[in-house]
Amino acid sequence: MRGGFAPVVVFVLLAASGCRSGRTVTVYTSVDQAQAEPILKDFETRTGIQARPLFDVEASKTTGLVSRLLAEKPRPRADVFWNNEFAQTLLLKQRKVLAAYDSPMARGLPERYRDPEHTWAGAGGRLRVLLVNTTQVRPGQTPRSLAALAAASFPPGRIGLALPLFGTSATHAAALYASLGREKARALYAAIVKKGWRIVDGNSVVRDLVVSGQLAAGITDSDDACGALGSGAPVKILALDDTLVIPGTVAMIAGAPHPAEARALIDYLLEPSTERKMMDSGFAQLSLHDAALRAPCLVDLTAPAGGPGMEALAARFEQSRADMTDLFVRAR
Numbered sequence: 001m002r003g004g005f006a007p008v009v010v011f012v013l014l015a016a017s018g019c020r021s022g023r024t025v026t027v028y029t030s031v032d033q034a035q036a037e038p039i040l041k042d043f044e045t046r047t048g049i050q051a052r053p054l055f056d057v058e059a060s061k062t063t064g065l066v067s068r069l070l071a072e073k074p075r076p077r078a079d080v081f082w083n084n085e086f087a088q089t090l091l092l093k094q095r096k097v098l099a100a101y102d103s104p105m106a107r108g109l110p111e112r113y114r115d116p117e118h119t120w121a122g123a124g125g126r127l128r129v130l131l132v133n134t135t136q137v138r139p140g141q142t143p144r145s146l147a148a149l150a151a152a153s154f155p156p157g158r159i160g161l162a163l164p165l166f167g168t169s170a171t172h173a174a175a176l177y178a179s180l181g182r183e184k185a186r187a188l189y190a191a192i193v194k195k196g197w198r199i200v201d202g203n204s205v206v207r208d209l210v211v212s213g214q215l216a217a218g219i220t221d222s223d224d225a226c227g228a229l230g231s232g233a234p235v236k237i238l239a240l241d242d243t244l245v246i247p248g249t250v251a252m253i254a255g256a257p258h259p260a261e262a263r264a265l266i267d268y269l270l271e272p273s274t275e276r277k278m279m280d281s282g283f284a285q286l287s288l289h290d291a292a293l294r295a296p297c298l299v300d301l302t303a304p305a306g307g308p309g310m311e312a313l314a315a316r317f318e319q320s321r322a323d324m325t326d327l328f329v330r331a332r
Helices: 033-047 062-071 087-094 146-151 167-180 182-195 203-212 222-230 259-270 272-281 310-315 317-330
Strands: 011-013 024-029 050-056 080-083 121-133 159-162 198-200 217-221 235-239 245-253
Touching: 024 062, 024 259, 033 050, 033 259, 033 272, 050 062, 062 080, 062 087, 080 087, 080 259, 087 167, 087 245, 087 310, 087 317, 121 167, 121 203, 121 222, 121 259, 121 272, 146 182, 146 217, 159 167, 159 203, 167 182, 167 203, 167 217, 167 245, 167 310, 167 317, 182 317, 198 203, 203 217, 203 222, 217 222, 222 235, 245 259, 259 272, 310 317
Parallel strands: 024 050, 024 080, 159 198, 159 217
Antiparallel strands: 011 050, 080 245, 121 217, 121 235, 121 245
């Protein structure tokens, strides 16, 4: 790819109908439209507040929404940011884009999943997992960490990874930078490049290539992996030793045009009952309120309890992103 990387961002703004209270809330969200819309419809039915979602429909996902929120900082248009991960939510906090709101629903969350300054809180969680095609990989053959996979003898192009510049693939890279340090983490991703892993546009692409047998295995998110398992494809989900729980996050925008409605939506999205709806929809597979509650497809997997904290990870995000650009884009 020449001249760096400039993502083209396309947004879809949908105005829901049927609410007559005259009250509205604009939410920018990277949660997939098919999963977010039923949640927002339920909020409208309960409160009478019309939710106006803005979806990013390009591969850049959260990155495009964050760029828009930064550009709109002097005159905000959004009230709420509902993110499918957390690293870039914390970036917005650092850039003073978020407002403090101490939601009563957030107080029931573990400290790890809520900001002590009350600018964000976790809403449902997912795992980074390894999805393997059982017709391509024998039982017990697959290593259980990125480092072990990078050192394994799989043929070039048989292991897949979403480009680690966006979304949860980028968050995973930042987590490894926080836990391993820059030197070891960069060396790990350099080994992945040298091994000739297939680098694709998103986690769902990794899933589809594993399902079709074009990849023997791939790193993806638990929502994508569980979807493949539910389809009856010849695949299996394996836990990674160097994985992490990736919480979704909700936050109020500083200077939100509709602050009361924003607080109502945030409270709703943080409710345990809404988290259950998210799990039922396939977006979130892990409860942040109850560590024992998870989707059936992940019952046998161990969810990591440790790892770097959210703030420590976010502090490494820009550094890891710069290295990922050097390794995966500029080197092409």
